[in-house]
Amino acid sequence: xxxxxxxxxxxxxxxxxxxxxxxxRLFSLLSLLALFxxxxxxxxxxxxxxxxxxxxxxxxxxxxxxxxxxxxxxxxPALVGxxxxxxxxxxxxxxxxxxxxxxxxxxxxxNRLTQLIEINISNLAGVPxxxxxxxxxxxxxxxxxxxxxLIAGAATLAxxxxxxxIMASREALxxxxxxxxxxxxxxxxxxxxxxxxxVLPMCLPGILTGIILSVARAIGETAPLITIGxxxxxxxxxDSLKSPFTALPIQIFNWVSRPQAGxxxxxxxxxxxxxxxxxxxxxxxxxxxxxxxxRTS
Amino acid sequence: xxxxxxxxxxxxHGARHPFERVIGAVLLVCGLLSIGTTIGIVGVLLxxxxxxxxxxxxxxxxxxxxxxxxxxxxxxxxxxLVAGTFLTTVIALAVAVPFGLxxxxxxxxxxxxxxxxxxxxxxEVLAGVPTVVYGYFALSFxxxxxxxxxxxxxxxxxxxxxxxMGIMILxxxxxxxxxxxxxxxxxxxxxxxxxxxxxxPTIFRVVLPSAFSxxxxxxxxxxxxxxxxxxxxxxxxxxxxxxxxxxxxxxETMTAYIVQVSLxxxxxxxxxxxxxxxxxxxLFTMTLLLNLASFRLRQRVLKGGTH
Numbered sequence: 001x002x003x004x005x006x007x008x009x010x011x012x013x014x015x016x017x018x019x020x021x022x023x024x025r026l027f028s029l030l031s032l033l034a035l036f037x038x039x040x041x042x043x044x045x046x047x048x049x050x051x052x053x054x055x056x057x058x059x060x061x062x063x064x065x066x067x068x069x070x071x072x073x074x075x076x077p078a079l080v081g082x083x084x085x086x087x088x089x090x091x092x093x094x095x096x097x098x099x100x101x102x103x104x105x106x107x108x109x110x111n112r113l114t115q116l117i118e119i120n121i122s123n124l125a126g127v128p129x130x131x132x133x134x135x136x137x138x139x140x141x142x143x144x145x146x147x148x149x150l151i152a153g154a155a156t157l158a159x160x161x162x163x164x165x166i167m168a169s170r171e172a173l174x175x176x177x178x179x180x181x182x183x184x185x186x187x188x189x190x191x192x193x194x195x196x197x198x199v200l201p202m203c204l205p206g207i208l209t210g211i212i213l214s215v216a217r218a219i220g221e222t223a224p225l226i227t228i229g230x231x232x233x234x235x236x237x238x239d240s241l242k243s244p245f246t247a248l249p250i251q252i253f254n255w256v257s258r259p260q261a262g263x264x265x266x267x268x269x270x271x272x273x274x275x276x277x278x279x280x281x282x283x284x285x286x287x288x289x290x291x292x293x294x295r296t297s
Numbered sequence: 298x299x300x301x302x303x304x305x306x307x308x309x310h311g312a313r314h315p316f317e318r319v320i321g322a323v324l325l326v327c328g329l330l331s332i333g334t335t336i337g338i339v340g341v342l343l344x345x346x347x348x349x350x351x352x353x354x355x356x357x358x359x360x361x362x363x364x365x366x367x368x369x370x371x372x373x374x375x376x377x378l379v380a381g382t383f384l385t386t387v388i389a390l391a392v393a394v395p396f397g398l399x400x401x402x403x404x405x406x407x408x409x410x411x412x413x414x415x416x417x418x419x420x421e422v423l424a425g426v427p428t429v430v431y432g433y434f435a436l437s438f439x440x441x442x443x444x445x446x447x448x449x450x451x452x453x454x455x456x457x458x459x460x461x462m463g464i465m466i467l468x469x470x471x472x473x474x475x476x477x478x479x480x481x482x483x484x485x486x487x488x489x490x491x492x493x494x495x496x497x498p499t500i501f502r503v504v505l506p507s508a509f510s511x512x513x514x515x516x517x518x519x520x521x522x523x524x525x526x527x528x529x530x531x532x533x534x535x536x537x538x539x540x541x542x543x544x545x546x547x548x549e550t551m552t553a554y555i556v557q558v559s560l561x562x563x564x565x566x567x568x569x570x571x572x573x574x575x576x577x578x579x580l581f582t583m584t585l586l587l588n589l590a591s592f593r594l595r596q597r598v599l600k601g602g603t604h
Contacts, residue, residue, distance in 0.1 A: 042464070
């Protein structure tokens with residue numbers, strides 16, 4: 001970046017130049033502050049939550065059931081519910097999302113239909129998550145008669161994730177050079193053989209990174225699950241796909257909305273667990289990305 | 298889409314193996330699911346909203362100034378919810394636009410390339426924090442803090458969740474504005490410098506005006522996010538639909554109302570059940586229009602970007 005002295009021009013009068021340089025410095029400082037204040041604020045808030053949470057974070061908290069007494073309440077049903085949700089959501093969103101991405105990148109011809117699909121995907125990415133909740137409520141919970149179950153929640157989250165998975169997978173597919181595909185065809189392979197044995201193995205880490213980031217996002221989603229009617233007080237573990245369930249963010253929401261201070265401590269402990277899970281998933285994604293970069297460079 | 302080599306490839310393989318065609322069809326179905334989802338959303342919203350308007354005249358939905366579907370004396374005027382959404386959105390923007398724009402200017406015009414590469418993903422962290430966590434922060438940290446400075450601030454209010462929401466949407470505005478500012482050709486800046494313009498005049502009179510469409514697109518997308526944001530306001534803004542622009546009192550947004558009704562066990566077919574879809578339709582229409590406007594502006598930037 002050019003410095004103030006270079007840009008002010010030689011003819012500028014000295015005091016003007018100094019004044020300009022000062023204003024410029026102040027502005028740089030101001031814009032730097034604009035960048036850091038929110039980050040510092042967030043760090044302070046995290047620190048505060050962590051401090052509140054520490055006394056509460058023990059084995060009993062992780063393996064306990066909800067309770068009317070804040071000090072003996074735990075998050076096991078919420079943790080198990082979130083794990084099942086993540087698994088089921090991924091099982092639905094990954095094949096559908098990667099399939100759609102392969103279609104758009106490898107098979108689709110540039111016609112009206114393809115254009116329509118692309119417009120739809122970018123629009124869906126901007127729909128508020130609570131609207132997906134309304135769709136899930138009417139379609140899965142009532143329409144398909146799945147009730148307020150794990151599978152209805154996972155299906156709703158899968159629809160919410162699809163645009164993200166599709167976009168990330170398409171970007172990964174685009175990184176595979178055309179020449180590799182052509183080499184495959186030259187060896188007499190079919191299109192699907194080329195995709196399955198050349199393209200997909202090449203971009204798998206990229207696709208995985210995108211999927212993990214999307215799933216990390218999904219475990220923090222609260223609004224659509226509340227809308228489809230996830231329970232806020234669950235004293236049992238889900239035992240089937242049609243079992244009622246709760247999830248970590250729902251449990252946190254439940255605790256936050258109670259007036260007693262003890263439950264707010266529980267909420268902060270739940271938040272620490274939720275953020276730790278997300279951090280773990282994001283770390284995994286970064287690790288995969290670094291491995292990918294090393295292999296392709 | 299890969300243009301060019303595909304037709305030849307299809308001629309060679311597609312016809313020979315029916316299996317190829319089956320795979321293609323299966324993948325097409327995956328792609329069509331996105332159209333299905335859109336149709337599903339619009340269909341569900343319209344179906345229930347139509348049922349709602351069979352029992353509530355549209356004139357009272359748009360003409361009444363009270364929203365009390367859960368009370369004995371039912372009123373169905375959407376405006377208190379719209380006012381709540383408007384108020385929190387404006388407060389969020391008041392935080393996110395100046396901070397986001399300054400951050401964008403810092404990243405693209407002042408920071409070194411290396412600092413930019415490191416700082417940009419860190420800023421994105423702000424957008425990745427689950428909204429229920431932000432809601433907790435708003436209710437248990439920001440509100441008590443603000444109560445010391447703002448007289449008459451209630452425990453539930455629009456101010457605190459609005460500010461926190463601003464922090465959440467800041468990366469959206471910063472990141473997209475930064476892209477727009479970064480895309481302003483270097484020749485523009487060099488021209489301004491050659492005319493004797495300092496750094497600040499160059500930024501404010503040349504770079505920012507050139508990036509205006511992109512920045513506007515970023516701000517509109519930020520508005521859309523704020524309008525659709527749910528958990529922060531559901532937790533910290535209260536659940537009292539109120540036609541007011543006072544940021545100190547409890548209010549309710551459209552999204553928070555949907556949450557409030559969903560928390561109770563409302564039977565299908567009742568008017569209470571239908572209200573959340575009517576409110577959902579209003580919400581969906583607003584965000585769709587905002588997203589389309591933002592998309593159009595970004596397209597214009599892309600077209601105009603070939604200097």
